[in-house]
Amino acid sequence: MEALAIHGGAPVRTKPFPQWPVYGEAEERHLLEVLHSGKWGGIGRVKLPEFEERFAAFHGAAHAVTVVNGTVGITIALMAAGVGPGDEVIMPPYTFIATATSSLLFGAIPVFADVEPDTLLLDPDKIEALITAKTKAIVTVHLGGAPSDMTRLRTIADRHGLTLIEDSAQAVGARWEGKAVGALGDLGTFSFQSSKNINAGEGGIILTNDKKLADKAWSLVNVGRIREGAWYQHEHIGWNLRMTEFQAAVLLGQMSRLDEQMDKRERNGKLLTELLGNIVGIHTIRRDPRITKHAYHLYLFKLDSSVADTVDKNEVIRRLNSEGIPVSYGYVSLNRNEALIREIESRTGERRVQDCPISERACQKEVLWLHQNVLLAEEEDMVDIAKAVRKVMASLGTGSMGRP
Structure with missing residues (x-):
């Protein structure tokens, strides 16, 4: 032996594996364009709406809302869907802690349904026994980049009148039956934290095909403003949870490869x-x-x-x-x-x-x-x-x- x-x-290998992140001329060019524009945040943005449009199109989604990170993305998605303090959210336990803390951030309660032994993805068979009068949403996790069984999860969510949210932090570009994740549920969220397959150090995005949900999420992220309103017109309670132009610039470069x-x-x-x-x-x-x-x-x-x-x-x-x-x-x-x-x-x-x-x-x-x-x-x-x-x-x- x-x-x-x-x-x-002797070890099998001493050669290092590729380093991450990968970056190049595209990121540098976009960053310099933002730097020289003087428009780094607030109104008059260029890179951020361009990135939102490109990322949404890549995933076949009608609407995109960028946020400061993936954790906040799940929080805002839940809140936009009407989940409130004390409501229960079913999710798998084999995931990063942020999947659970995103609901606890505003007082919703995570309820854990076990995973399938051969896929480690949320087991649809374990969900319905956990549904109560307090259950308002299911958060499924596309673990490691493998989509969950969105066909069965959609059926269960519809049968019980629950919002279905995709935690797609690890699944940029993944597809289920030919359709990209992120817009298969009611809302989908992604992370651009430094380890992710495209990254800006931090950052996140919410996708949806529902304009009302998108507008509510946008308002929550933009201090309660409405899209066509004035800068100091705050129609709802919200917070400043916006991504910067610099992050959007890096992400446009990341998408190029x-x-x-x-x-x-x-x-x-x-x-x-x-x-x-x-x-x-x-x-x-x-x-x-x-x-x-x-x-x-x-x-x-x-x-x-x-x-x-x-x-x-x-x-x-x-x-x-x-x-x-x-x-x-x-x-x-x-x-x-x-x-x-x-x-x-x-x-x-x-x-x-x-x-x-x-x-x-x-x-x-x-x-x-x-x-x-x-x-x-x-x-x-x-x-x-x-x-x-x-x-x-x-x-x-x-x-x-x-x-x-």
């Missing part, structure tokens, strides 16, 4: 799935055939149950990292997050600890991540990843943690 790098052997990057991630993601598929001890994540474009913000794979039950996931990560493969741990299941549990208790007067065993097991024992920049490497780099995974899995044997 080949010695592991962690035990003094998005199609090419998406194609490369898609090719490498499919190749990596093929390469990992025959390694004992590893399971790849099932891709629903109705996903016609995967954004691959994350590439996720799972340890087999026989491995996960005998080997500490952190040890697998340490061994793979030593081989030059930057896998990471991933989320802590939100239904078990004590900060969220305490905050929900302070709002409801009861301690709610919901069981989501599939999400909990995925977080604690099974799921490993590779970030999107890894998939911007070359085919031979995907071969290296598979070689390292095979080497590490072989080293685990029957689960012994001793030196091979």
Whole structure:
């Protein structure tokens, strides 16, 4: 057996993976245009409406509203849809904490429905048992860039009169049955935080095909103004949650290479799935055939149950990292997050600890991540990843943690 790098052997690779972000002349040109214009925010913007129009068109949406970040995007989407303090919002627990805190920001209560074991996406079968008179919305998460089952979720939302919101923070450009995410539900939100597939350091956007929802969201983001009103005409209560011209300039540059990057991630993601598929001890994540474009913000794979039950996931990560493969741990299941549990208790007067065993097991024992920049490497780099995974899995044997 080949010695592991962690035990003094030669690592599979020392070559670095591509750095993120990627930027170039397009970002520089747009930024200088904004700088020299003197119009960096407020009225008279140029880059921001151009970006909103281009991003909406890319996703087949009629309306777009930019915001300061993706968290606020979900908050504003919920508020625009009429969700209020004390209302309940069903969402998956296998997601970034902002999916939950976005509702808590104005007093709505997250309720966690478990995920599917083979996709890690919100399980439609787990939703209806959680619907109460207080339920007003479903927030689904297109995890890692894989669209949720929007067909079934739309049916459930319509049957119960619920707003359906897509947390598309990781899914720029992803498509379900040929249609882009973000406008498949009532509203969709995206993040442009620094790790995202297009980024401006921070920032977010809300998409919708409903003009009333778009106008309400725009007003909430623009201090309660209305689109055709005067600067000091505040018809609603709102806040200044606007994106700057500089962020829009960077994002226009980022969009100039998005199609090419998406194609490369898609090719490498499919190749990596093929390469990992025959390694004992590893399971790849099932891709629903109705996903016609995967954004691959994350590439996720799972340890087999026989491995996960005998080997500490952190040890697998340490061994793979030593081989030059930057896998990471991933989320802590939100239904078990004590900060969220305490905050929900302070709002409801009861301690709610919901069981989501599939999400909990995925977080604690099974799921490993590779970030999107890894998939911007070359085919031979995907071969290296598979070689390292095979080497590490072989080293685990029957689960012994001793030196091979």
